[in-house]
Amino acid sequence: MSSQIGNKLKVSVFGESHGTAIGAVIDGFPAGVKIDTDQLLAFMKRRTPGRDKTATPRKEDDLPTILSGVLDDVTCGTPIAAQIANKDQHSKDYKNVAAVARPGHADYTGFVRYGGHNDVRGGGHFSARLTAPLVFAGGLCLQYLAQRGIYIGAHLASVADQKDASYDSVDLTAEALLAPGKKNFPVIDDESESRMRDVIEAARLDADSVGGVVEVGVIGLPAGIGSPIFDTIEGRLAYGYYGIPAVKGVEFGAGFDVSLMRGSENNDEFYMAEDGSVKTRTNNHGGVLGGISSGMPVTARLAFKPTPSIGKPQKSIDYRKNEDANMGVKGRHDPCVAVRAVPVVEAVTAIIIMDMLLEQEGR
Ligand SMILES: Cc1cc2nc3c(=O)[nH]c(=O)nc-3n(C[C@H](O)[C@H](O)[C@H](O)COP(=O)(O)O)c2cc1C
Numbered sequence: 001m002s003s004q005i006g007n008k009l010k011v012s013v014f015g016e017s018h019g020t021a022i023g024a025v026i027d028g029f030p031a032g033v034k035i036d037t038d039q040l041l042a043f044m045k046r047r048t049p050g051r052d053k054t055a056t057p058r059k060e061d062d063l064p065t066i067l068s069g070v071l072d073d074v075t076c077g078t079p080i081a082a083q084i085a086n087k088d089q090h091s092k093d094y095k096n097v098a099a100v101a102r103p104g105h106a107d108y109t110g111f112v113r114y115g116g117h118n119d120v121r122g123g124g125h126f127s128a129r130l131t132a133p134l135v136f137a138g139g140l141c142l143q144y145l146a147q148r149g150i151y152i153g154a155h156l157a158s159v160a161d162q163k164d165a166s167y168d169s170v171d172l173t174a175e176a177l178l179a180p181g182k183k184n185f186p187v188i189d190d191e192s193e194s195r196m197r198d199v200i201e202a203a204r205l206d207a208d209s210v211g212g213v214v215e216v217g218v219i220g221l222p223a224g225i226g227s228p229i230f231d232t233i234e235g236r237l238a239y240g241y242y243g244i245p246a247v248k249g250v251e252f253g254a255g256f257d258v259s260l261m262r263g264s265e266n267n268d269e270f271y272m273a274e275d276g277s278v279k280t281r282t283n284n285h286g287g288v289l290g291g292i293s294s295g296m297p298v299t300a301r302l303a304f305k306p307t308p309s310i311g312k313p314q315k316s317i318d319y320r321k322n323e324d325a326n327m328g329v330k331g332r333h334d335p336c337v338a339v340r341a342v343p344v345v346e347a348v349t350a351i352i353i354m355d356m357l358l359e360q361e362g363r
Contacts, residue, residue, distance in 0.1 A: 003125070005240055008363070009355040011137045015086075017122030017129040023083035024133035026069070026140065028355075030363060031077025033144050035070060043139040046181065046343040047132060054185075054200045054339045061087075064136050080140070084132050099320040100327050104308030111319050128245045128337065131344045138347020141354040150220040150353065154345045155180035156187050157215040157301060159196040159336055160203075165189040167217050169253070169283040172297040177217050186342045204335035207311030207328075212338025214302045214345045218287065218353060223278065223295035225356055232291025233298060236356060240348040241302055246337050249303030253286025268296075298353075302345055304338040 004012040008028050015022025041063070048062045049055045062084055069080030101108035106126040110118045118124050142152060151174045157164050164187040168176065180186040185193045196212075203210045226233040238250045258266050261284070268280035280296050287298035309329040316327040334340060 003130075005243065006351065006355040008358040009141070009351065011134070011351050013130055013133045013137075015084075015130060015133070016119040016124040017086070017127030018124075019086060019119065021083045021085050022130055022133055023064075023081065024137045026080040026137050028358065029069065029075050029077070029080055029140065030144070030358070031075055033075040033140075033147070035073050035075065035140060035143060037073060039143065040136070040139045043142065043343060043347075044132065044135050046186075047135045047340055049334070049340065052184075054197065054336055055334050062132050064133075075140075082133065082136050084136070086129070099318045100325045101316050101319050102308055102327060102329055103314050103316055104305070108317070108319050116320070126245065128334075128340075128344075131244065131341075131347075134244075134351075135343055135347045138344075138350045141350035142346065145220075145350055145354055145357075148220075148357075150218065150357075151177055152216065152218050152346050152349050152353070153177035153179075153181055154186070154214050154216040154342045154349075156185070156196065156338060156342055157213040159212040159338060160199045160210040162192060162195040162199050164192040164196075167215060167297075167299065169217070169286070169297055169299045170281070172217055172219050174219060177219055181343070181346070185339070200336045200339070203306075208335075209307035209310050209333070210336050211306040212304050212336055212341075214304065214338055214342050216300050216302070216345050216349050218298035218349060221287070221293050221295070221298060221353065223293055225353075225360055226288065226292040227360075228291045231356075233288045233293055233353075233356065234291060236352050237298075237300060237349065240352045241300070241345070244302070244341060244344055244348060246304045246307070246341070247302050248305045250300060252288060252298075252300045254284035255286075255301060258284060300349075302341075304341055307334050307337050309333040 004010055010027040012025045044062050064082040064084050067081040067083060069076050069078050107120060110126060155164060180188055187193050199210055234252050241247050241250050266284050268282045268285050270278055270280055273279045277295060283296050285294065287294055287296040311328055313326055313328040316325050318325040
């Protein structure tokens with residue numbers, strides 16, 4: 001199965017960007033969990049396009065129709081299925097990409113993989129539109145986890161060379177973690193918003209795009225979750241993160257910077273906290289040691305590449321004719337995908353963490 005993730009909590013995503021509908025089936029979600037629908041819709045809204053100039057003008061309200069598994073706002077324990085209608089398709093914009101591969105996009109590899117039978121309209125199943133059902137599923141998981149005192153939040157850590165402040169990875173409160181997600185532009189330091197917007201707008205006006213980094217944190221996760229060698233928290237999260245379109249790098253804790261430190265700097269010294277719990281004074285390990293949660297905040301950073309579809313002319317190939325071709329993408333695209341990716345990162349983190357918890361608890 002290519003579009004399914006999870007062992008105990010299985011999330012399956014279906015659909016194509018310009019098909020009738022997209023959706024998700026979630027199997028293994030515990031019974032009796034109260035769902036706050038308004039909160040779920042508000043979370044999904046954070047991902048929707050067409051809200052401002054940093055995103056594609058494609059307008060989709062992304063209202064999910066829950067087909068099964070939830071009755072009177074309480075989960076039944078049976079598979080939860082939801083579908084989201086595609087309404088604002090402009091398939092004709094893609095006529096010239098039917099055979100000319102967009103550099104940086106999946107047109108060429110998708111053609112080879114599926115022998116030319118995949119739906120290429122709007123990127124088909126490769127489209128980031130498929131992150132809407134992921135956000136639906138993740139939104140439910142976030143609510144389940146919050147009911148257990150586990151909170152997940154993310155923010156836009158940088159756009160091109162413009163940086164936001166970082167989360168405090170040692171004393172991370174739920175308030176600080178969730179604050180960026182309550183804003184229209186998900187940053188910690190409001191001063192960084194205008195710098196980031198400027199760099200995105202400059203790229204957009206230049207028919208180009210920019211990349212960015214999303215930082216995510218998990219708090220309240222008890223120590224002891226995760227299993228070596230391959231079912232580590234890092235391994236499982238990274239597996240999920242690379243399912244998000246345009247993710248090209250993932251690091252945990254101090255990440256690549258660990259290679260610059262000495263052991264004495266990188267090691268996070270343990271101490272006994274007043275509440276009797278074991279804590280560390282620093283958190284270069286990003287809440288994971290030996291693949292197992294330490295009880296400290298889990299922190300990760302994801303690098304998003306610049307949007308592949310750009311108006312600037314670029315050289316490419318016609319993969320049906322096997323000849324060189326020129327490309328200049330028409331249609332509507334996000335000049336910086338990292339902005340809308342913030343809730344997607346929260347959603348995928350929630351799906352994976354909930355799956356690992358349920359699995360380990362044998363539920
Ligand atoms: C929230 C989000 C929105 C995106 N919007 C676009 C877009 O408008 N145009 C585009 O070409 N790519 C967009 N992408 C990225 C492509 O879907 C992605 O680069 C493509 O499927 C190839 O996959 P890869 O980059 O993981 O190799 C978006 C990604 C995300 C996460």
